[in-house]
Each structure stands twice: as C-alpha cells, then as structure tokens.
Amino acid sequence: MEKPVASDHSNMAIEPHPLDPLSPQEISLVAKLLKNHCPDKSVVFRIITLAEPSKKLMIPFLQAEKTSQPRSPPPRVAFVQYYLDHAKHFHQVEINLKTHEIFGKQALVGKHSYTDAVEMQKSEKACLANPRVQAEIKALDLPEEAVVCVESWTYAPDGIEDMKQRIIMCYLYMRLGTHLDSNHFAYPLDICAELNGDFEVMKVLSLPSADSDRMSECSGNGKKFDRKKIHGTSEYHPDLQTERRTTTKPLLVQQPQGPSFACDGNLLIWEKWRMRIGFNYREGLTIHDVSYDGRDLFYRLSLSEMFVPYGDSRSPYPRKAAFDLGNNGAGVNANNLQLGCDCLGSIKYFDTYHHTLAGDPVKMPNVVCCHEIDDGILWKHTNYRTNNAIVTRSRILVLQTIITVGNYEYIFAFQFTQAAEINYEVRATGILSTNPIDIGDSVPYGTVVAPGVMAPYHQHLFSLRIDPSIDGQQNSLLVEESHPMPINDPAVHNPIGVGYTTTKSIVEQETPLDTDVTKARIFKIINEKALNPITNTPVGYKLVPHYSQMLLADPSSFHAKRSEFTTHALWVTKYEDRDLYSAGEHTMQSLGGDGIASKIASRGQVGVRNEDIVLWHTFGTTHNPRVEDWPVMPVEKMMVTLKPVNFFSRSPAMDVPISKQEVNGSVLVDGCCDGK
C-alpha cells in the first residue's frame, strides 16, 4: 500500500503510513531537533511517540487509500515529553517531522511522568546503599545465603505524603541461594523505604503486622526474621523445581501452506478482515481502521487504562494501587515474544522502537505476535431426514501482546473470527504481590499462600476503548432489554403468560451505563442511517460485556477519584482527538478530577446520537488470591466480544470451508473405527 518516495533528509527511504509508529530515524530526528532547540540544557526524553493525526484529516485519507486514489497524507507529527535539567521541569512539545516546526510547547507543572526501568534500578540501588536501610536489614539477622532485593513501586496518594514531590516506595524482599531466578516474592521482609525523586531515602518504615495495623518509623531494633518462614514450595524456575510431569505428549500445529493472513508493513489482511496495527509506549498494541468485507467497523481499538488497587487497608499498603498503563506503560513493558513458546503454528512478529532517556532509538523486537488458532466448531447442522452433517471449524486470527509489570503478567489478545466477531481476551498471570505476615497470623483482606507470605486481596479493572465506525462515523448506542409481556393487560395478547419482547432506548447524551444480566441488557452500536435490508432495522454491532464487580474502594477515596472509569461498566462519549485515557493523561501520583466522569461533567450535556461516539468498557476481576495462584498464577481469563447484530444479510460464516478429514488429517486412537 505504501508507495516509495524520494528519500528526504530525515533518511526515510519509504514514506510511512500516517498511523505507523515512529521509525528509528524519526525518533533520532526528533531528539536532534529538540536538543538543538534547547542548546544549553540537558534534555531527558520521557516520551517520543507518534501524534496520531486528527480524525478529520484521517478519514478522507483512509477512504482515498481504500479506493486507491492517491492523496497526500496528513502531516506527520511527533509528540514529545521531556525533563529539562531536572525532573522538576517537565514539558511537552510537538514536532512536525517534515517542516521540523516545534509547536504546542507546554510546561507540565505539578504533573509526574511515568516511571521506567532506569528509575526503578536507581531507586533499588539507592535504597540498598542507604545506611539506615542497611542497619534495619542487619537487625533482621537474615540467613547466610539471603540476598536482599527491592521492589520499587509508584506511589498512590494516601493523604500522608506531600503530593507535589515524586515519591518512590521501596519494599524489601530476600531470595535464598545463588540462583538469580529464585523467587524473592516468597520472602517479603518487614521493612520498606520511602524515596524522593532525587533517590534520597526519606523514611525507613516497619510494615504493619496483625497486631499493629499501621506502619511505624523503624527504630533500628526491629524484630528478627523468623526462620520458620523458610520453605521450599515457592520456586517456579525449572532449575529450582524438583518434580516436573512427563506425561504431556507434544502437540504441534502445522500449516503446510503457511498462514491465511498477509501483511504489508502494518497493514494486515486476513479472510475478509482488513486492519492496521499500531503500537505505542503507553497503550501497547492498538488496532486501527478495521473493516470486514469492505465495510467499516471500528476506527480504533485499544486498552485505555487499567487499575489495580489493593484491599489491605493498613498503611502503607493503600499506596499500592497501580495504573499499569499511565504509570508504567503497556508498550514499554511488552515482552519479546519467543517462537514456539508464546504461541504455536506459523507466527508473524511485529517489532517496535522506543528510545533511551538521551533520545537514541531502541528496538523492541516481537512485541506483537500474529497467528491463527483453531477454535473448534464454528457451525454444524445434521439433517435428520438425510443424516447428512455439514460442519465447519472456526479459525481465529490472534494479535497478542504480553506485558510484565513487576510481579504480574498480562496477556492481551485481539481475536478476529470468521463470523465477523472480535474478541478481546485478557489473561492475568505472573506472581502475586506479597506482604509479610507472622507465622500463625491471618488477616481479613488477604490469603496466606506460603509460610510468612500474605497475598492481599485486590482488583484488576480494565478500560477497553472502542471507537466504532459501523458503516461510517455517525453511530448511536442502543440499550436493549428483554422483558416479559404483561399478562393482565387487555391490550396485549399474552393469554398464558409466556410472551416476551424487548425494550429499546437510544442514549442521547454522554453518560455512564451499567450491565444488568437479569434483564439481558445489551449494548448495540448502531448506524441509524443504514438499514438492514432483511430486518429493516439499523445495522449494528453489540458489545457482549465481561460481567464484573466495579471498584470496591469508597467513592470518597483517592482510589475512586483517581480511577473514575472503575465505577461503571460502560461509558459513552463523543469522539475528541487525543481523548484516549479514561483515568486522565497523567495518572502518576494523580489526585483525580481528570478522568472520564470529570470530562463528561465539564463538557456539559453533549449529544451522542448519530454522532462520532466512543465506548469505554470497564471490566475485570476481584482477585482474592487462592493458594493455587502461588507461586505463579494459572491464567485467569476475561473476554469481551463485539458481535454483528443485523449488520449482514445472513451469517457471514456460511462460506467458510466445510471441515473434512482429507484436509484436517486427524488420527484415530486405537480400536474405535466403527464410526468411519
């Protein structure tokens, strides 16, 4: 699709697509331009990323692209956030990559940039080097072979610390033995430290226990580490595990003719689907300009934010409440996926580029994998009159990215089906965050998962951003419910009380909404101007939600104020360029008031009927740990589906190949051949 053009002085041989992430050459150019712009300052680059063009410019470009009419792309612009000289001077600008114009300069006063590996490593080092911390460690009288580690956490405001300065919480753990992958989460120690943005240790604190429900300043004579806590069941690395089952025989996925998808750069075509892959430091994988069989469906699909608040009310634990996108970044924490480990079959990988603090591009290979899976039967019918069975199998295209945020892993996958459905699957795995607990004690907001190891209750709340374009940009949201017909209403013919019908209401203004399974409430994105020729009703796609408990923290709490999206299952807003983050753009030590609810309130009563609308679905899990989640948690799956409802004229899957043994080559297991 992309056409070669004369290379310009930014050393780009090919003109990128307007939605392509920045190339290494573009990242270098941006760094060079901004450094030249501030010659006598040291520039620390926090974010160099693509500023996606406004939708006003993109729509005509994408339409022209699909009809192969040449049209010059919107200007390519980089979005940059950086420190000048010192973390206290936080700025942002935009830079036109063609004209090199620098504009939109802004000082981000009172805002905090996200954390990164460098900050985490520096804080860990500084914490361990601190004499007071060393004294406390010494006082613990740890075993010979103990190696103390630090888990540094971003600070969730709890009203105790000054909100203006950057705070880094350092929780101490130890691992036993020489193996570098021994599991330190198995030995949470009783102390933690509070560092400022200059990596100075401000406080060394002893963590609460069952008989002291809050932290206290360490005195230098903390209680000794209880060696009864030493145990052998918390290792996960194969080198450190004795028993491993050998009964699982190999299962191979083979695609002799290769995969069914085709790529051209970030353009992906599979079956009747067409879409463009995007990626950025914060949201990670994004999907753009999704169409099926030539009909527009979604302009942009992305994970907007996620919030992981912990339920242990004892200070300092309320400070454990992570915005894994806004505070850490799903993109910069994406795994380098390995062939044959993270998926099976014929795999296509997508790379991306991030950058150093100095602005040098850094390649991140294999951050997204693209592959197909067999999902069992797609449709089947047996005509009992002829005994003829017609079966088709469901092939699914998976776009997967996996992030590691400290202890936890999240596996995010967009799945596209031959029935024109889109699934968004989240799998939570990894290691539980742990707090110390005395042998024999228990707490009401956590589970003891090993001797001296308490895994606190917590929630994982995700915000999926859905920017629809169902047969065009003007869409509406229809709320439909199934209700019994009245039985004693003479105007209604329901003689024996078995009739039921649906109620339909179209949402007129920006608002939050909730699920209600007792009414089979469903949410349909419809295009009121496009009628289905068979049903004579507006074409649509429905959101099949993942039913979830919403935020448990009190509405007056910092948690609630900072994560406004977590209070309702669905939000509908009118589209605005750059309006991507349901907990606000700056979540790091945020105090709230700039999330989706505040935006809706500030905008007044904005109409969303026959408008360019955006849906934000909140879902997740209340995770009260099981001992079975330890030491590494088996995946907990969540799934949201987008499903056509009277969008097509019949099932779009009718033309899927009939399932045949000649093609599938299955193998019969001993002596059961009668059916053949």
Add this chain to the structure above:
Amino acid sequence: MEKPVASDHSNMAIEPHPLDPLSPQEISLVAKLLKNHCPDKSVVFRIITLAEPSKKLMIPFLQAEKTSQPRSPPPRVAFVQYYLDHAKHFHQVEINLKTHEIFGKQALVGKHSYTDAVEMQKSEKACLANPRVQAEIKALDLPEEAVVCVESWTYAPDGIEDMKQRIIMCYLYMRLGTHLDSNHFAYPLDICAELNGDFEVMKVLSLPSADSDRMSECSGNGKKFDRKKIHGTSEYHPDLQTERRTTTKPLLVQQPQGPSFACDGNLLIWEKWRMRIGFNYREGLTIHDVSYDGRDLFYRLSLSEMFVPYGDSRSPYPRKAAFDLGNNGAGVNANNLQLGCDCLGSIKYFDTYHHTLAGDPVKMPNVVCCHEIDDGILWKHTNYRTNNAIVTRSRILVLQTIITVGNYEYIFAFQFTQAAEINYEVRATGILSTNPIDIGDSVPYGTVVAPGVMAPYHQHLFSLRIDPSIDGQQNSLLVEESHPMPINDPAVHNPIGVGYTTTKSIVEQETPLDTDVTKARIFKIINEKALNPITNTPVGYKLVPHYSQMLLADPSSFHAKRSEFTTHALWVTKYEDRDLYSAGEHTMQSLGGDGIASKIASRGQVGVRNEDIVLWHTFGTTHNPRVEDWPVMPVEKMMVTLKPVNFFSRSPAMDVPISKQEVNGSVLVDGCCDGK
C-alpha cells in the same frame, strides 16, 4: 481394571464395571426376560438402561477399586420403561441382570414417554396423508418444485388441549428443488396440524399472522403462498451454495507421540485426572468418580435438563417449549462424530448402545469424542532482573458430545485442565426454529431473517448437575462476597477508604440461590473437615457461573411450573439416589409440580451442611435471533467452571512442561527474526 470372569449365560465375556452402560448382550437379555414375563402382550420398549447402583453401595466399591482390593460389585440392574399393547399403558420395572429378578413394577398412569424418531416419522406421514391437510396444501397453490415437509413437535401444555392424551404438533414447511438437503426452514407455511397419540389428525389450523394474533381452524380457503417469499440466501448445504471462501489455509494438529491420555474401557486417565465415562439415552454423556492426583473431587457430573421456551405469545406458539433431555433425550439424539470434522488431532471415540422398540440392541458409534487441545498460555513470568521468561502452555482434555434436536444442534464439552479446573462448555448452533410472516410485516417477539421467515425470540436454559465429593462425600456450600470495609467505624482501621474484605456464609438447608456480580458473590463447595495446611481454611472448589437471565415466562405460566429449575441460578439439595432431573422425571406434557423446587418443598427443611450435597446450576442465553444466526447459526458459547480454591498447597500446574520451540516446532513467518 475390570477382571475377566467365567462368562455367564448372558454371553458377557467380561464382567462390566458397575457404572458401564448396558452392553448389547444385557439389552437383549432384558428384552427377552420382560417379553417372557408378559407372554400374551406386545411389549414396546421405551427405555432399557442401566439403573446406577445406589451411592451407598458404590462408594465402598470405588474406594476398594482405587486401592486394588478385590470387592464384588453391587448388583447390576436394568431400568426399563415400556408400553403394553398400547401407548396408553405405560409401565416401568427393574431387572436384576444376574438373578433375573423383576421388581419395582409400576404403572405410570397419566405420564407420557419421551418422543422418538419412529413417532416423528409416523406423525409426519400421517399428517401429509390426511385429506384435510392435503386440501389446505392445495389451497396454498405452492410452486411446482415445492416439496412439503413436516416438523413434528412435542406438545407443551397451553391449557387448550386435554392434558391426558398425547398430542403431536405438526408444522408444515416446504423446500424447493430436488436436493434433499435444501433448507425447508426457509419456507414455513401458514398451516399446522394437531395429532393424537394414535396419529389421527384432530385439527388443521391456520397459523397466526400480524393481523390475527391467534390460530384458527382452517376453512379450506386459506390464503395462497406469496411467491415474493422465494429467495436464494437460505441454503447451507455446500451443493447449494455458490460462493465459498478459499482463503483459509489448512491447519493441522499433530501428536507424533500420540495422545497424553489412556483408557481402560470407560476408565479414562489423563495427566493427574482419573474419571469414568458414562452415557445414557437421556442425559447423554455423564462423568463419574472424578479425582485429581488421587484426591476425590466429583462423584458425578451431568447435564440434568434443558428448557427452550419460545416468546411468541400467539397460539399455537406457546406450545413450542422443549425439554430436550426429558422429551427427546440427549443420548438418543447424539451425533455419530466424524474423524477430522468435529475435532482435530488424535481422537478417541466412545460408542454406546440403544435399542429398538422391539428391544433389539442398536449400536450408536462415536457418540463421545475424547481429544486434547492447546489452549494458549497456562502461566508465564519474566524476571525483569534477569530477563528470563518461563512459559508453560495449557493442554486441555475435551470430552465432547453433539446432539441434534430437530432444527438445533448443541455441542456439550467437559474440559479438564492441567490447573485442576473443569470447564463445562455449551455451544448452540444449528438452524433457528421459524414461523411464517407476511412480507413487510414485523412482530415484537421475533426477527425477520429472510423474506417471509420469522425467527421467534426464545431462551435456552440449561441445568448442570454437580455431585461433588471434595475430599469425600460430606461437603458444604459456602457463599462468599466481597464488600468494602466501613470507613467511619472506629473499630475498623480503614483510614482512607480503600480496604475490602469478604463475608462468608454457609448454606444450612436446601434452597435456591442467585448470582450477584456486584458483590462478586461466589459459591464454594467446601469440606469443613479437611483444612488446607497453608491457609488453614477448609479445602474447596468454587463454581464460576455463567451469568444468565432466568426464565422470562410468568410465574403463573405452564412454562414456569414445568421448568422449576429455570427461576434461580443455583440450587443446593441433599443427595438422593435417582434424583437426577431438575424438571422432574416425566417432562413430556408435564403440568409441573415435580421439579426441584417442589422436591425441596416436599422434603421440608433438609440440612445440607456437612452432608452429601448436590448443586444444580441454571444458565443459558436469552436468544433474540440476529439475521447473522441464519441460515445456520455460528456457535454461541456458554461456559461454567469448577476451580480449586485453597484445595491444593500451591498451584497444581507448576510442574507442567516448560514451553520450548524444540518441542513445539513453530514456524516463523517471513523476515521478522530479530527476536530469535
């Protein structure tokens, strides 16, 4: 496991396991014995099946079996239902297969046996042969190439017909052309007929239309078939579909070392699971004596019943309300599964035997398939300090059975995971039941899916019966909810309102229960006498429900009275032998009052704490058809999970093989090798 014994005169070479379905020799023996018992009568065999031994006898036998101590099995008994001379004389007996004793003889007065293929074929033939029906067909003035077909339906009482006699509803359709698999559901005709148990046509009725909201006796001058209804989009058979996509490349599942499971008769061993496969005419697939790593989990898992009521309130449509197990039988309607079509990889099939009305055994091959699937990542963690990623893949054992009940297909699968979880997955597919509608008309309780074809709203409500044995038979049901901690209670330390804890209550007596996602309400089957050594709490398994709308029909309706299980998501009862059917044993034209709610009421306040308990989970879908569900519906999936909660001492999946490219042999798709 089974030991050879001297063959007895029932020609059995091997002594069957007490839970094995009846062998063909046993079926023949039963038929012979009962015919001899009633020499001067004609015996029509409705049911010849295994009478499962009482649990009191089975538990010691199963314990002895697992410890390889020889112990003689409980007496093997057949359960028989039959007509004498005439459908009006319906009886049941039991027959001891060793002693040949016939006992428990009972006349089933006022009860109706389930329907079968013979009855359906006879009623179709009788309907079409009837002169009044022929006259009505003639009056329709159908196209030359029309072939009229009859769909016969069991009768759901609607208060109009006498409940005592058997009624068969015959709905008329036509198919076009000579192809025997052309889709007659695409052409519902305006007439139906009412037959009695002797296949006599009692009434010929014209179906309601938008301007007549009830049926009426046909007058012989019904309106002509509207040829504008003829269309080309409703065929599903490949011979009749022009376009078929060719973009889907083959995907093969290969298991070079064969499957990871092993069978000995109906005993199945896979990974650390051990279970026994059962099958009967009514429930179809049943799973018995399930243990993991030598610890008992479930005594019996089965689908108890399902109910499919339609929401079209116009007579005669309220008569469309199917108990697909009690009225039709999941077992007798099970598909003969085909290698490479219904599943991939190395497949083991299980056969079963049913019988003719004369009592001759009939083999039903491949009614259950057993195979493994790869389910993506099971657990993963990357240690960011060493950058070492450890990944395991999830292998799942699937036991699948597929039933065809007239127009619809149901795919039932029990899935067993390496994390000691059990999933019960239901996929609904097949063809929608259709009613005629005039071109241009619409109704509030149905969707027009093709010209002149209306698919009425309906519900699919399933009842999953779970008979647990969590570390033994004495179990309790714990209801747990997650609630915020109070913020203004001085006795509670929750300074900034982020704390939350769980409430726990143990169910004391038989009762229905409901789901409540807003409280993250979960249902734990626990063994109060077995404490987890790590958590010091009772070991347990939790039910992860499928959130569903319950029955929409009015509580006063026949539908509600006949399907008592459909009003609540969960029922807990005390175990009783033979108490298997949540809508009662005889659902055919039942009038209600013998379902699970009535049983609970009649038994009084029966304790279920530290007792042998049974759980019954009601789940399903309110299916308001989409045009995309036509002509054959892409699967709609529902899933229920049973998950260990503090049952093990750590994750049971820690010893699963590490995922490696050397084993999995995945293939890299063009030029993206940087990550390797």
